[in-house]
Amino acid sequence: MTWRSTHSIHPVTMRQQNLATVLKVILAHGPIPRADITEIAGTSSGTTTKLTAALIEAGIVKELTASGPTAGAGRPRVPLDLDTASRAVLTLHIGVHYSLVAAVDIRAEQILQRKVEHRSADAREVIQRAAGALAELRRQLGGRLVIGVGITSGGTVDHTAGRLMHHADLGWTSVPVRDLVAEQLGLEVVYDNEARGEALAELTFGVGSRADNVIALFVGSVVEAAIVVDRRIHRGAHGVAGTVTHLPVGEARGPRCECGRRNCLRMVASNTGLLTIAREQGIATESTTYEELVERSAGGDDAVAELLALRARWVGEAVGVLTDLLDPDAVTLSGNATHAEGFLDAVRTGMRSADPTRPDEVVQLATFGEQSTAAAAAALLLDRYFADPVAFEPGLDTNHGG
Numbered sequence: 232m233t234w235r236s237t238h239s240i241h242p243v244t245m246r247q248q249n250l251a252t253v254l255k256v257i258l259a260h261g262p263i264p265r266a267d268i269t270e271i272a273g274t275s276s277g278t279t280t281k282l283t284a285a286l287i288e289a290g291i292v293k294e295l296t297a298s299g300p301t302a303g304a305g306r307p308r309v310p311l312d313l314d315t316a317s318r319a320v321l322t323l324h325i326g327v328h329y330s331l332v333a334a335v336d337i338r339a340e341q342i343l344q345r346k347v348e349h350r351s352a353d354a355r356e357v358i359q360r361a362a363g364a365l366a367e368l369r370r371q372l373g374g375r376l377v378i379g380v381g382i383t384s385g386g387t388v389d390h391t392a393g394r395l396m397h398h399a400d401l402g403w404t405s406v407p408v409r410d411l412v413a414e415q416l417g418l419e420v421v422y423d424n425e426a427r428g429e430a431l432a433e434l435t436f437g438v439g440s441r442a443d444n445v446i447a448l449f450v451g452s453v454v455e456a457a458i459v460v461d462r463r464i465h466r467g468a469h470g471v472a473g474t475v476t477h478l479p480v481g482e483a484r485g486p487r488c489e490c491g492r493r494n495c496l497r498m499v500a501s502n503t504g505l506l507t508i509a510r511e512q513g514i515a516t517e518s519t520t521y522e523e524l525v526e527r528s529a530g531g532d533d534a535v536a537e538l539l540a541l542r543a544r545w546v547g548e549a550v551g552v553l554t555d556l557l558d559p560d561a562v563t564l565s566g567n568a569t570h571a572e573g574f575l576d577a578v579r580t581g582m583r584s585a586d587p588t589r590p591d592e593v594v595q596l597a598t599f600g601e602q603s604t605a606a607a608a609a610a611l612l613l614d615r616y617f618a619d620p621v622a623f624e625p626g627l628d629t630n631h632g633g
Contacts, residue, residue, distance in 0.1 A: 249282055257286075258338075262311065319377050320381055323382045324382075325408070327452040331605065333368070341606075354403045380612065390427070425607060426457035431611060432606040438560075443462050444557070446553055449565050475497075479494050509535070539571045551583070569597070570601060575594070
């Protein structure tokens with residue numbers, strides 16, 4: 232993986248900038264010896280030695296067993312890597328029927344996870360219960376330092392204000408999500424749309440090693456997209472770029488959208504839309520859940536399996552339109568729709584019908600699979616952490632030089 236910046240905030244001092252650079256090199260290439268860090272980061276060997284000493288002393292980086300020449304044939308190359316057992320990020324994904332809370336390490340690998348069912352439609356009650364579950368996970372982490380909280384949800388999110396502006400399925404409007412969680416936990420909190428978190432996770436830990444232009448598509452209870460251009464998330468003039476709710480999907484026919492059409496992507500590809508279609512076809516009742524449909528498909532229910540495959544092909548048609556328009560290096564798919572058997576193959580089939588020149592390999596499942604929601608939320612916080620570790624680790628602001 233080649234390290235390239237994914238963040239626009241510039242550290243305020245040369246030492247902070249160098250610390251961030253060295254830490255990102257270790258993130259991208261670790262385990263890696265100091266000499267290679269020096270070459271990639273463009274720092275002097277003395278500066279690298281001082282900066283890595285500070286990172287080791289703080290417990291962020293650790294030395295591994297020496298490799299290379301033996302003691303008699305020259306100085307051994309001691310590789311450095313992130314100490315993933317020392318820190319953690321708490322994460323929250325606010326879904327339609329339940330929230331997922333988790334703890335992950337600084338490589339966004341999941342440590343703990345818990346589902347919190349929504350007992351009420353009231354936003355403050357839902358968020359309060361989720362924050363309480365996060366506090367419990369924090370207690371279970373033992374001696375790990377928790378550096379902050381990352382939160383994602385569907386809907387229109389003002390990431391600067393940390394506010395959910397509108398979520399049609401939840402019925403929430405202008406909810407100060409970030410501040411409600413920060414007040415309860417007393418930690419740094421970052422909040423954004425789920426798809427944007429997925430995009431950052433891919434840039435930092437996934438396809439970003441070979442892709443600068445990415446579409447991250449989330450398909451679940453909601454359908455959302457994030458567009459990455461030259462390694463930056465494109466937010467648009469009003470901060471809502473990537474809204475694909477009303478993207479028309481050919482001859483697809485689902486529930487009537489608020490706009491009056493019946494082939495809007497959200498209505499034919501979301502779990503909610505799919506359940507409505509299943510009820511219209513007589514293969515589901517009002518009490519049937521999406522998870523039950525997936526289980527029935529896996530158990531050999533051909534009618535349900537065909538409906539799930541049809542939904543995936545509709546998603547693929549939408550992907551084909553987006554790839555034709557934006558020409559990305561990669562399209563990543565996340566959300567619980569991707570857990571259905573054969574989803575990826577059906578999406579690729581649908582994409583070929585809309586953009587026959589695009590190779591299948593452009594479309595792939597998210598790097599973290601079923602743990603992608605936790606990784607996405609963590610990536611929002613970790614993006615800031617790796618851009619300026621001193622802001623999160625006051626102990627680094629010492630007299631080590633560099």
